[in-house]
Amino acid sequence: MIVRHLGDTDFKTIMECFLSAFENYFVKMPTDHNFYKQRWKAAGVKFDLSYGMFDDDILVGFIINAVDERQGELIAYNSGTGVIPDYRGQRIVKTIYDYAIPDLIKHGITKCQLEVITENVKAIKSYEGIGFKKCKHYQCFKGAISQESLTNFKVREVTFDIMNWNALPNQEFYSWDNQTKSIAKGEFNYYQVLENDNIEAYFVINLDTGYIVQFEVLENSTSNWNTLFSVIQSIKKDIRINNIDDRLISKIKAVESAGLKNTVNQYEMELMLK
Numbered sequence: 121m122i123v124r125h126l127g128d129t130d131f132k133t134i135m136e137c138f139l140s141a142f143e144n145y146f147v148k149m150p151t152d153h154n155f156y157k158q159r160w161k162a163a164g165v166k167f168d169l170s171y172g173m174f175d176d177d178i179l180v181g182f183i184i185n186a187v188d189e190r191q192g193e194l195i196a197y198n199s200g201t202g203v204i205p206d207y208r209g210q211r212i213v214k215t216i217y218d219y220a221i222p223d224l225i226k227h228g229i230t231k232c233q234l235e236v237i238t239e240n241v242k243a244i245k246s247y248e249g250i251g252f253k254k255c256k257h258y259q260c261f262k263g264a265i266s267q268e269s270l271t272n273f274k275v276r277e278v279t280f281d282i283m284n285w286n287a288l289p290n291q292e293f294y295s296w297d298n299q300t301k302s303i304a305k306g307e308f309n310y311y312q313v314l315e316n317d318n319i320e321a322y323f324v325i326n327l328d329t330g331y332i333v334q335f336e337v338l339e340n341s342t343s344n345w346n347t348l349f350s351v352i353q354s355i356k357k358d359i360r361i362n363n364i365d366d367r368l369i370s371k372i373k374a375v376e377s378a379g380l381k382n383t384v385n386q387y388e389m390e391l392m393l394k
Contacts, residue, residue, distance in 0.1 A: 121175045123219040127168030129179060131157070137172070137179040141202025146237045147384055162306040163199050163297055164188045169227060171220045173203075173212050180204050181212040183220060187229065188301055196224050197296045198234035201243075213243075217250050225393050232391040235295060235363070237384055247389055256388035258295060258363035259372060265357050266379030270350040274314040280304055288322070289336050290371075295363040295388060298333045308333060313351050321348040330359040336371075345374035353378075 126134060135153050142149045150156075163186040173181035181203040185196040203212045224232065234252065236243050244254075285291065285300050296302060303324060313321040321344055323335035332352070337344040352359065363386060364372055376382075 121173055121180070123171055123173050123216050125168050125223070126170040126172050126182065126184070129167070129172060133179055134167075134172075134182065134184075137182055137204060138184075138200060138202060140204045141181070142200075143205075146239055158307065159297070160184065160186070160199060162302050163197065164302070164305070165199055169196060169224065169229075171216050171223075173207075173216055175207070180207040181216060183213070183216050185220075185224075186296065190296075190299065190301065191292075193231045194228050195231045195233050196229045198232065199296075201234070211246075213246055214250055221393065230392070230394050232393065233296065234389050235386045236389060237386055239384075244387065244389075250391065252389040252391045254387045255390050256295075257366045258386045258388065259366055259382055260360075260362045260384045260386065261364070261375050261380040262360040262383050263358070263380045265349055265353040265359065267346060267349040267353050269353065270347055273320075273347050273351055274317075275351050275354075276312045276314060278310050278312055280308075280310060283310055283322070289338065290365075290368065293365040293368060294334065298363060303333050306333070311351070311355070313348055315347075320344055321351075323348065323352055325352070325356060325359070327356060330356050332359055332361050335361075340370050342374075345370075345377070349374070349378040 131153070135156065139151055165184055165186045169187050170184045171182065172179045182201065183198055184200040186199050187194070187196050201213055234247065235258070236247065291300070307326060308324050309327055310324050311322060312319050319338060321337040323332055325332045335348065337348055361375065361380065364375065366372065
């Protein structure tokens with residue numbers, strides 16, 4: 121078997137391996153190839169800095185990296201790691217990283233990052249063996265909002281460029297796919313919640329899937345959170361939210377009060393390459 125980058129591997133081959141590796145995973149993964157094309161484009165995936173293990177010409181394992189400069193580091197963010205069932209137990213992920221890390225360093229990458237479900241103990245131990253360390257703990261939610269309907273609000277749909285991102289709270293707590301550099305390349309609608317023409321809250325949502333990538337109140341209060349979720353409910357009742365940093369206690373309480381259920385939790389892990 122041999123490791124090489126995925127820049128010369130067709131998308132269909134990558135997807136067949138990906139879906140095989142994630143069959144019977146902790147959460148049900150989408151199977152639509154176009155979903156991943158859009159998601160990985162938004163994330164900034166670079167297939168020539170992503171890597172696969174090949175048995176002859178068969179792709180049996182992979183690490184798919186998005187690459188971008190964020191927080192002052194040139195980061196390779198692992199958008200997906202997997203090994204197909206027949207090849208597990210052979211330390212393939214470690215072997216791929218043994219190949220990938222020198223190549224990433226050669227291309228100026230200073231940090232590797234990934235997310236892993238907290239119940240996936242084998243994967244966590246594997247990443248720790250490579251040198252990754254836990255740095256954040258995220259909670260994920262989904263369900264139908266059961267917020268009391270309010271009418272004393274005004275909502276305004278805007279564009280990405282209208283949002284004053286530098287003035288919005290908690291940007292440092294968002295995970296890779298929910299950071300502004302990723303969502304700018306995605307398919308989302310942007311809404312501001314107003315009171316007396318002042319912005320009180322905002323949210324960013326994919327209306328087709330109900331996936332909310334960002335939402336915040338500018339002043340933390342129960343009434344502001346209630347108003348925000350009432351507005352969201354008026355636009356999309358069934359929603360999904362990934363990766364709320366568990367340090368944001370008021371935010372998590374507001375999500376739970378709105379009737380959403382915690383479905384899975386994740387660690388963010390990082391490996392410094394400097």
